[in-house]
């Protein structure tokens with residue numbers, strides 16, 4: 001399945017394995033995915049606003065005319081506010097995605113519009129402000145296998161981690177797993193909506209294939225060794241959080257021993273009632 005890779009424009013396609021591509025953006029260092037079967041394409045995450053979604057949809061059309069489905073790794077705006085550019089394509093997400101997006105969409109929009117205005121990115125702020133939020137129409141509870149023609153892709157929820165509704169997309173024949181923000185490459189994991197005590201076990205469900213490539217929600221694809229290193233960090237942070245919540249160590253000690261900067265450790269502690 002030959003693919004012409006376009007390195008121009010705001011994004012950059014990279015073919016990881018035949019018919020399995022990632023596209024990287026400077027904006028938030030976001031990484032989205034595209035999986036090509038013989039009959040269908042699968043777009044993984046849609047970027048953060050109407051304009052960004054339209055750019056991605058155009059970039060997908062530049063590579064393939066196959067009918068596309070969309071899957072959203074989780075309901076943080078940078079991964080899903082561009083969905084409107086793809087509908088009426090089927091849009092998959094975890095069964096708890098919609099509740100989270102319903103509860104937080106306007107808060108996310110407000111907070112990030114304010115941020116973009118504050119840093120002088122007025123066009124991005126305007127695009128975000130006028131974005132129509134599109135909700136998925138296909139939900140994943142038990143694992144779902146999508147047949148793209150000549151290749152299958154498995155969608156599954158490994159358990160609470162970065163959010164309570166993270167979805168992992170595994171391209172079985174290519175041994176590539178798109179894991180959303182369960183892994184981040186080049187930045188600390190984000191704990192705003194996280195379940196720090198359960199994240200390591202959930203991520204553990206995804207690891208274990210020695211030739212696997214892991215595509216994080218931000219940054220470059222990761223080797224099994226890189227993913228395992230982050231897993232170890234998340235486990236040590238979970239142990240510190242558990243220690244604080246049991247009253248065995250203080251917050252300051254947890255911050256001092258934590259594998260991440262203070263702000264990140266405190267965000268994790270706040271999610272287990274310790275910060």
Ligand SMILES: [Zn+2]
Nearest residue numbers: 074076181190
């Ligand atoms: Zn996220």
